[in-house]
Amino acid sequence: MPFSLAPAEVEPPEAEPVPLHEAYRACEEIARAHYENFPVASRFLPTDRRIALAAIYAFARQADDIADAQAPSEDRLRALDAIEAALLRAVDGAPQGAIFTALADAVERHRLPVEPFLDLLHAFRMDARDATFPTWDDLLAYCRGSANPVGRLVLALHNVEDPEAVRASDAVCTALQLTNFWQDLGQDLARGRLFFPLEDLNHFAVDPKELTRPSSRAALSRLLTHECRATRDLFARGAPVVRATPLLLSIHLRATIAGGLAILRATERLGWRVLERRPKLSGPARAGIAIRALIGLDG
CATH class of the missing domain: 1.10.600.10 (Farnesyl Diphosphate Synthase)
Structure with a gap:
């Protein structure tokens, strides 16, 4: 299925909040569907860390799908800019959509640095430019x-x-x-x-x-x-x-x-x-x- 360059996670401010348990469940579904090792390896982690890892994977998957979408480079870059803006809003206390709701909770709960997420987006911009x-x-x-x-x-x-x-x-x-x-x-x-x-x-x-x-x-x-x-x-x-x-x-x-x-x-x-x-x-x-x-x- 082609990936939309208007991802559902980058929702308008008036969008309904996503309950945290539903947000994490959505991230786990993404991780299981797209990362072959996740169902095997993640079962050994404590639940709080497993679901946090799923949120990280879901974020990376979404951004990677945008970078690889069948669309002009400038459209993909613009969508990645929207992802970065949504990430920064999320860690600033205003998450929108399931992935960013879970990710914001994981970042706060586990005191995760934001820089690695920005590093990922930098690499995905290289993808979007077909480097x-x-x-x-x-x-x-x-x-x-x-x-x-x-x-x-x-x-x-x-x-x-x-x-x-x-x-x-x-x-x-x-x-x-x-x-x-x-x-x-x-x-x-x-x-x-x-x-x-x-x-x-x-x-x-x-x-x-x-x-x-x-x-x-x-x-x-x-x-x-x-x-x-x-x-x-x-x-x-x-x-x-x-x-x-x-x-x-x-x-x-x-x-x-x-x-x-x-x-x-x-x-x-x-x-x-x-x-x-x-x-x-x-x-x-x-x-x-x-x-x-x-x-x-x-x-």
Whole structure:
């Protein structure tokens, strides 16, 4: 379903207030529908933190959908400006709509910083401008805004401030974002987006305009293998975060990392076929991840 650039959450001031429990329930529904790891990983969190995380995810999902909408860039940027204005109104005590009602409560209840939300919007504005990434470092810089703020908010929810934990969280969040890019290659191409660094496309002799042609399949598979291995290195770099966080968050993070690695392995196995089939976790795979996370096993 195409996403409207006049989202229901950016409501006029006279809109009826949304009861808090309904607002959180709506956010959880969004999180479950759009984040494959959320139903598995979030079950290990205390209820107050789980619903706060759902509000964070719902906000990010809404803004991301706007950035990716099939609409002119200027319309998407204008809608993101409206989202930012609604965010600032919400944290100032005047939330409108379910997502911002829940988010305002989460920010106040858990004393969350506002800056990570603004960092997310900055990255989504890059999406709205259909940015490309000349180098791997440029892509990582984008992920610092599009993914890492979510991890920092998760740590803030649990009062984790250790710099090593933050750095490890950043690596995991970047790895999860990259995994999503490789997993969604076919869908992104269909809407005119490509997240491979241009230097890597050149190195593997992959012409973006020829990406879907049979003649590009072997080179595309080699390129995906390269990107998946680099992404796996980031997961490894971030693995210590599970030892630097409270027990329930550690279990949540184990499940999140394991789910990301499972998707990454499936993507690498598919190679060029990821253009035709988006890898996803099966029910038994999700159950296995949950069990392994609970007993303290990784991957």
